[in-house]
Amino acid sequence: MNHWRISVLAALLASITAGAAAQIPKPATGNLTIAFAAEATMLDPAKSSAGVDQYFFGQIYEQLVRPDPSLKRVNWLAESWSVEDEGGKPVIDVHLRQGVKFHTGDTLTSDDFAFAYNRLRDNKVSKWSHLQASVEAFEIVDPYHFRIHFKQGDGSYVADNLQLWAMSKAYFDRVGDETFGNTPVGTGPWKFVSRTIKEDLKLEAFDDYWNPTQRPTVKNLTIKIIPEDLTRVAAFKTGAVDWIDSVPPSMVEEFRKMPGVTTASYVSPNNMYIAMDAIDDAVPMHDVRVRQAAAYAIDVDAIIKSVLFGQGERYAEVGKGEIGYDPDLKPYPYDPKKARALLAEAGYPRGFDIPCYNLTTQREPYQKEMGEAVFAYLSAAGIRCKVQGQEYGAWISFGRRDRPGHIDGFYSNMWGHGLPGDPGTPWAGHVHTYVPGAGWGITSVHSDPELDALIEQLKATMDLPERDALIRKIARIKHDRVAGGLTTYRPIVTFAWHDNVTFVGWPTPGFWRNLQQIGLKQ
């Protein structure tokens, strides 16, 4: 064989070998310590009571579908899925990915999803049973194929990553409820090692993880809980931890300029807004002109810049990148003259006094101060706020419609959704008219029959492009009528890590804290 032929063959072989080597992941090595500001309580997806719980269990458990780092929806444990019609009722048909293993070595099958469905719908166990309320039956076709039959359309089921978590039935049968919750076993990239409440969570990279390319490259991970901002920053600066979440907004710029440090900022799925009573004839906000006046009266951009150090993103009804986002729908501009004119037109030339309830527990950075600033702008325009602070427990009870008493003014509020977010469920709660016992308008102080009909249509729509169009339509009407509150901003969260760390932020589960791809530089 000629020399050049040997060289070409050798080069070809080398490239094939290199390609194959690239497919086989290097075993995870090394230790990494990071810090979160907040701590999950429950490690069991069914018993979880708050989004923060996903910070922990979201590293261990996985879903059928999820968004990738660019917020594009990708099939995950589902190899494929589709929404079908069966006798006028929708059915979600799912084919599972084969060869997926739980941390115990058990293989993931349809039985595990049937178990998860039954566990999630049981209201004695699950706090999320209402999310399974539209499901009529769960049918196992074969170990890797199942069908979810619905009584009627449920668009939020599709929008929220098919709602189900992969939970091991075999493991539950072996260990029982308590151990199942405290020593979680999933199919995720991280295996549970130990947890000390108020201190840390220890995880180990799962060697048999099904996804060879998108997985952690560090073997042992410790997540410390450091709630105090400055202590977390100090721990990072001293090198005690190599990655932190929730860099305080006032320090984001400093971190961005810090040598040897990389930062990433993400928009939170929490949507801040100012709710206002528009039902009661006696309150001025019943008049759309007063609601619009309120919208023109607040300089949200200035507040974001000065109070939040720029760490917030303004939005109009639906945030950028979310389902139904309409780039042509712009927030109300700051126009105090127009605000006063609208108030005068509505019969309030001298303005009026009104209670304004402000959440004082900081669910988001500087939330209390943001509320105070918003109410100060309203007062300056003639909507004279009598500000009353509310801590979280009082605030959450106050906002619900089944409480005694009455909401008689403005109050700072927020609504959350997944990533990418779909406002269907939140709007059903705070825009749709309150219907006792029917699940509609649980926190609503608004009533608009046209919007009600559209939101009900949205609930039943399981086709994602159709949902997108419908959300745009609702958003525009909602915006024009300032219905269901006045949308203000979405907080921006910043993470920082030392240059010895590699990190790609995955949006869910865990709201960008998912550590699907984290490691140490080799």
Place this chain on the structure above:
Amino acid sequence: MSRFLLHRLLQGLVSIVGASIVIFLISRLSGDPVQILLPSDATPEMIAETRRTLGLDLPLWHQYVIFAWDALRGDFGRSYRWQMPALRLILDRLPATILLAVCGLIFSVAVAVPVGVLSAVRPGGWTDRVGRIFAMLGQAMPAFWVGLLLILLFAVQLNWLPAFGYGGVSHIIMPAIALGWYPVAAQTRIVRSAMRDVLDSDYIRLSRALGTPERWIVWKYALRNAAVPLLTMLGVYFAAMLGGAFVVETIFAWPGVGRTVVEAVFSRDFPVVQAGVLFTSILFVLSNLLVDLTYGIVDPRIRDDR
């Protein structure tokens, strides 16, 4: 002595029962935990079901009877949030808080006694002036600020001590100082004023006349008598530290019971609040009892009177 002890134990028991009733009622007046436990889109039926499951639909007196009866058997219920026995949640964290409070108390006494004594020995002197400035600073600097300053200096700038966490001796130094800093001022004043009174008394003058070395007079004879008022306050300070450890625990990510209970208050996790407050009350009663017992050691006259 035993009668006295029995009397104080009974008083302590009444205090604990009283505390349990007060905390039971106050926590329930603060709002409905079910609203916080469930997602915002939970239906009224789910809310009603959860309330029933947790026994919150029963009349208040009935809930208290169940709580008291179970508590007597060591069962404080399950945490609504953590879904684990509230007692375990508290007892797992109690040692960290007791360690912090004890170290904080040791720090404060270790600083307050020498500063107070030296201030009393030479009133108006430089030690007295420094002592007063020290006392003023102690009262003016809240624990969270002291904690952050310590972190900035000893962790970030000097890199001598860890910025957070629970572990070896190096981890306890800054939290103990931050917690013990505030009472130093008051303790210094107590020691100074008690020492001034004692140093002016007849038996001290007699000792001096007899030529007893001043060091003996101050540190052996005077301090022993001057310690009684400080001892009286130590029980109170210890209890205050147990209750006030929350701030320091948060700053230093210290896994103590204070942080757990305060978070439980905000989330209306009644079983954890009740267990936490009850155990803090027990510690309060025990620490005061211990103080009462030490009177007798310091001053035999008190022991004999009983």
